[in-house]
Amino acid sequence: MHRRRQLAERLGFDLERALMTVQEHGANVVTFHRRRPEGGQCVFSTDALATDVPGQAIVTYHADCLPLLFTDTTRGVVAGAHAGWRGALAGVATQTVQAMHLAYGTSPDQLAVLIGPGICRRCYPVGRDIADQFVSRYGREGRYLEVAGGEVRLDLPGVVRLQLEDEGVEPDRIRATDWCTREEDRWFSHRGGRAGRFLSVVIAP
Ligand SMILES: [Zn+2]
Numbered sequence: 001m002h003r004r005r006q007l008a009e010r011l012g013f014d015l016e017r018a019l020m021t022v023q024e025h026g027a028n029v030v031t032f033h034r035r036r037p038e039g040g041q042c043v044f045s046t047d048a049l050a051t052d053v054p055g056q057a058i059v060t061y062h063a064d065c066l067p068l069l070f071t072d073t074t075r076g077v078v079a080g081a082h083a084g085w086r087g088a089l090a091g092v093a094t095q096t097v098q099a100m101h102l103a104y105g106t107s108p109d110q111l112a113v114l115i116g117p118g119i120c121r122r123c124y125p126v127g128r129d130i131a132d133q134f135v136s137r138y139g140r141e142g143r144y145l146e147v148a149g150g151e152v153r154l155d156l157p158g159v160v161r162l163q164l165e166d167e168g169v170e171p172d173r174i175r176a177t178d179w180c181t182r183e184e185d186r187w188f189s190h191r192g193g194r195a196g197r198f199l200s201v202v203i204a205p
Helices: 002-011 085-090 092-104 128-138 156-166
Strands: 019-022 029-032 041-044 048-051 057-062 066-072 077-083 112-115 145-148 151-154 174-176 198-203
Touching: 002 198, 019 048, 029 092, 048 057, 048 092, 057 066, 057 077, 066 092, 066 156, 066 198, 077 085, 077 092, 077 198, 085 092, 085 128, 085 156, 092 156, 112 156, 128 145, 128 151, 128 156, 156 174
Parallel strands: 019 041, 019 057, 029 048, 112 174
Antiparallel strands: 048 077, 057 198, 066 077, 066 112, 145 151
């Protein structure tokens, strides 16, 4: 809590009003509206939250799974999502774009998306069964799978980028940090054995 308060102070958001998730590696999206401002909530069973309430922060937790930050500056809408392989397979990025469109009228070509730090493809071997599920659902495996050293490796940011582009987000408005949480010891990492979670925050303007 001490570190969270420090972060909130540094970024300038109200921790008491922040929306947080209890993530379940799914693709549910919950939206909040300035007509009915709410806050200080922990929303269960969701991996993505969106809001147009001015100044409201959305907080997600990570340790190898990707933070996805969405902004539509035209409408003052932001969203935050958490995407590991299960969430990516379930289409959490896709669902977030669609939910922002339905709830706020956000057009995908007006969205900017940041894919934050997470496990990179060099560090992410997956079982054939998992790889096959991605291929059967999304095809185009050359964009997110590679075989190296006898392993199949999953490029999680690559899958997310593909999904965002499929929804109509402009490729040059999707940025990825390319920071690997497993390789860089400044991050918490499940696979890297650095227990804990780092917080990702996006604040509505
Ligand atoms: Zn890596």
